[in-house]
Amino acid sequence: MRIVSAEELSQILDYGALVDAIADAFRAGCEMPVRHHHTVATDGADGTLLLMPAWRVGGFIGVKVVTIFPDNGARGLPAVMGNYFLMDANSGAPVALLDGQELTVRRTASASALAARYLARKDSHRLLMVGTGAMAPHLVHAHATVRPITEVMVWGRNPEKAGALAEWLDESRLSVRQAPDLEAAVAEADVISCATLAVEPLVRGAWLRPGQHLDLVGAFTPEMRETDDDAVRRARVYVDTREGALVEGGDVVRPIRDGVISAEDVQGDLYQLSRGEVAGRGDAQEITLFKSTGAALEDLAAAELAHRRLATP
Numbered sequence: 001m002r003i004v005s006a007e008e009l010s011q012i013l014d015y016g017a018l019v020d021a022i023a024d025a026f027r028a029g030c031e032m033p034v035r036h037h038h039t040v041a042t043d044g045a046d047g048t049l050l051l052m053p054a055w056r057v058g059g060f061i062g063v064k065v066v067t068i069f070p071d072n073g074a075r076g077l078p079a080v081m082g083n084y085f086l087m088d089a090n091s092g093a094p095v096a097l098l099d100g101q102e103l104t105v106r107r108t109a110s111a112s113a114l115a116a117r118y119l120a121r122k123d124s125h126r127l128l129m130v131g132t133g134a135m136a137p138h139l140v141h142a143h144a145t146v147r148p149i150t151e152v153m154v155w156g157r158n159p160e161k162a163g164a165l166a167e168w169l170d171e172s173r174l175s176v177r178q179a180p181d182l183e184a185a186v187a188e189a190d191v192i193s194c195a196t197l198a199v200e201p202l203v204r205g206a207w208l209r210p211g212q213h214l215d216l217v218g219a220f221t222p223e224m225r226e227t228d229d230d231a232v233r234r235a236r237v238y239v240d241t242r243e244g245a246l247v248e249g250g251d252v253v254r255p256i257r258d259g260v261i262s263a264e265d266v267q268g269d270l271y272q273l274s275r276g277e278v279a280g281r282g283d284a285q286e287i288t289l290f291k292s293t294g295a296a297l298e299d300l301a302a303a304e305l306a307h308r309r310l311a312t313p
Contacts, residue, residue, distance in 0.1 A: 001094040004306060006102035012309040013103075015138075015145040018110040018302060019117070025301035026114075026274040030056045032296050034243065044071040048221070050082075054296035060307070061087040062300040064100055068220070070197050078134050079197065080104065086303045096310075098303055104294075105135055107302040109142035111240055111270065111292055112193065112215045117146045118273045118280030119238060119288040120191050120213035125150045128179065128189035130202060130226070132156035132165045135195035135217060140169060143191055143215075153179040153189065183207050194218055194226040205230025210285040217292050219250040227251050227289075229260045235289035236282070237261065239269050244293040252291050270295075 036051035047069040055061040066082035073079065082100030087093060116124075124147045129136050132154065140152055152174050156162035163178045170176040179185035186192055186207040194203060195217040203214065205228055214235060219226050232255045239245035245252050246263055255261050268278030281288055 002096045002310065004096055004098040004310065006099040008310070009099055009102040009106065009306060012306055013106045013302060015106070015110055015113060015142040018106060018305060019114050019142070019146060021301045021305045022107065022110050022270075022298050023114055023274045025297050026270045028056075029271070030054050030297050030300060035296060037248070040067075040069075042069065042071070045069070052294075052296040052299060054300040055089050056300070057089060059089050060095065060300065060304055061089045061092070062296070062303050064104070064296065064299045066100060066104065080134065084299060084303055086307060096303070096307060098306060101134070103299060103302050103306075105138045106142075107298040108135060108217060108292065108294060109138035110302075111295075111298050112139060112217060112290065113142035113146045114270060115238060115240070115273070115290040115292070116143055116191060116213060116215060119290055120147055121211055121281065121284060123148070124190035124213065126153070126188060126190045127151070128153045128155065128185045128192045129165075129195075130155050130182070130192065131195040131218065132158065132161040133195060133197075136165060137169060139193045139195055139215070139217065140174070143193060144174065147191065149191070150175060152176040153185045155179040155182050155185050191215065196226055197224070198226050199224050201225050201228035201231075203227045203231060205232070205234050208234060208287050210287060212287050213281075214287070214289040215292075216249075216251050216290065219291075220248060220293050222248065222250050222253040222257075224250040225254060229255050229258070232261055232289065235287040237266050237289045237291065238273065238280075239266055239290070240292045240298075241271070241295045242266065242269050244295055245269075245291045249291045249293045251289075
């Protein structure tokens with residue numbers, strides 16, 4: 001069994017190839033039981049344990065074990081940690097153990113980029129990154145792979161972290177700056193990507209303007225939210241999977257529960273978008289919203305791509 005480090009994954013899982021691999025996986029489908037989702041009590045904020053299996057008949061079986069502990073920043077640890085176990089689906093024999101954190105951030109960012117391929121305006125060039133955690137740089141670079149992003153604004157609750165991330169991201173092809181005011185930054189952006197642990201809305205629907213695309217990666221439980229009801233009401237809403245987002249994603253679950261929108265108002269998911277069964281962006285004036293809660297299919301696609309590339313001399 002091969003052990004695959006985060007550094008190896010960062011070298012072989014480029015966003016362009018991974019976006020395409022995830023699109024292929026959604027078109028083909030796989031066996032994907034509902035994830036196990038467990039709350040783990042701590043002395044502070046509760047932690048979360050996720051178990052995410054998926055397999056393709058005649059291909060591979062994969063299981064990801066993930067922990068999410070919001071207080072880990074104070075411990076000098078990432079909030080999200082995990083490992084991915086890849087096995088042969090014909091024999092059950094172990095094939096590889098891959099760093100789950102690197103796999104997760106790259107496949108999550110690539111799923112958002114895949115959605116943006118269908119939903120963001122093709123001329124989108126200004127991105128607002130809301131959040132300064134481990135996901136943020138991956139989302140910036142993944143979005144810049146599918147859209148001509150040249151300007152990036154970074155907003156975070158901690159201005160020092162936002163400034164440090166902006167400085168670290170700044171490179172020849174991207175002009176990056178810290179955004180001191182969230183409302184003003186939202187008004188400027190073409191694509192707004194949120195990856196936070198917020199439990200109360202950050203981005204307000206009243207701030208949105210026609211033509212924007214809103215990418216929501218945080219709020220992975222029904223108790224969490226990154227946007228308010230007005231944002232969901234104004235936008236055409238899409239999700240990564242209906243099975244996940246309509247059960248776990250607070251930005252969609254709570255507006256449906258409260259009667260702001262209905263489940264039928266969700267226009268489609270990545271299965272339908274990738275298969276051409278539903279339309280993406282309809283015109284330049286629409287506001288589109290994509291809610292991601294993660295899918296084991298995405299992990300399996302990333303692990304399979306890594307395995308293929310490592311097996312190729």
